[in-house]
Amino acid sequence: MQLEDIKNIAVVGAGLMGHGIGLAYALGGYRVTLNDLNEAILDKAIANIKSNLEMLQEHKVISKEAISATLSRINTNSNLREAVAQADFVTEAVLEDLELKRKLFKELDLYSPKQAILASNTSSLLISDFGSEVKREGKVVITHWFNPPHLVPVVEIVCGNNTSPETAKVTYALLKKINKIPIRVAKEIPGFLVNRVQMALIREVWSLWEMGIASAEDIDLAVKGSMGLRLASMGPLEICDLGGLDLWFKVAQNLFKEINSSLEPPQLLKEKIERGEKGLKSGRGFFDAKAKWEEKVKERDTALIQMLKLLYWAKGK
Ligand SMILES: NC(=O)c1ccc[n+]([C@@H]2O[C@H](COP(=O)([O-])OP(=O)(O)OC[C@H]3O[C@@H](n4cnc5c(N)ncnc54)[C@H](O)[C@@H]3O)[C@@H](O)[C@H]2O)c1
Structure with missing residues (x-):
């Protein structure tokens, strides 16, 4: 997979971090599907995204037209299978729970296209602990964002023991493309670098x-x-x-x-x-x-x- 092959991003878990990560990708020009447990949570995520966009416009960072253009690139879907079915790059930002993430990664492996990269926003777990049961082991990686994700430039990229160099390279290029500052963390250690x-x-x-x-x-x-x-x-x-x-x-x-x-x-x-x-x-x-x-x-x-x-x-x- 090359950077050019990435068109659709899915973000699973649209809470504090997930809605901001989705916004960052949409601001970078990508089509984004947000997934969470129910419509009420997804509605709140969209309301938060709207108010963040309005704030960026108040401070003249983006134009008024950019608000509706960015929003038009964001969809929501509370059905996980449908939400990731077209995704080329999936980021999970569900609760910090090892078993939940392990189960979710297996589902993502089943439901998302074979070539898709599966990334986790975990702050304290290791991808080897919950991403090793997927078939596409070379395509799992940690992208660790900082709150608020649509503003803080740095995103840490942490590879597991089996993450392929190609996955690391494409993930780096993707984050660069949306104007983030990706940091390659050379070794999978608890807390990574910044924490x-x-x-x-x-x-x-x-x-x-x-x-x-x-x-x-x-x-x-x-x-x-x-x-x-x-x-x-x-x-x-x-x-x-x-x-x-x-x-x-x-x-x-x-x-x-x-x-x-x-x-x-x-x-x-x-x-x-x-x-x-x-x-x-x-x-x-x-x-x-x-x-x-x-x-x-x-x-x-x-x-x-x-x-x-x-x-x-x-x-x-
Ligand atoms: N809060 C931070 O500052 C911060 C910073 C970096 C990384 N993180 C990491 O990001 C992840 C999310 O943290 P958060 O602060 O956004 O939490 P949050 O509680 O605000 O959001 C988590 C969301 O996941 C949803 N969820 C739970 N189970 C789900 C499932 N099976 N499918 C889909 N959605 C599901 C919840 O409904 C909730 O909306 C955690 O792993 C956390 O460690 C958090």
């Missing part, structure tokens, strides 16, 4: 909070207003080169033994969750969550669009 880095940061941040070194407000302010801002334009290894590797080496010798290396999340956080303090969805997490989900998400997406304009789109990346 490992993110969890290393989170472990230290939770530990600082548990030790009472700074308030939750100050921890977030510190990270956002220092490395957070800087990392959007200069990667961590570029920052090391700029500061001098000898200096960073010395700092690491002094600090590695000091920073958290626990194998368990903090006890204080466990207790917080047991009290029902789970973040925005329960009204309280690290902060009093008075703001509504939608407002927070809109704020985040507005900031992301401005940064994308400055750092990527204006430079034609």
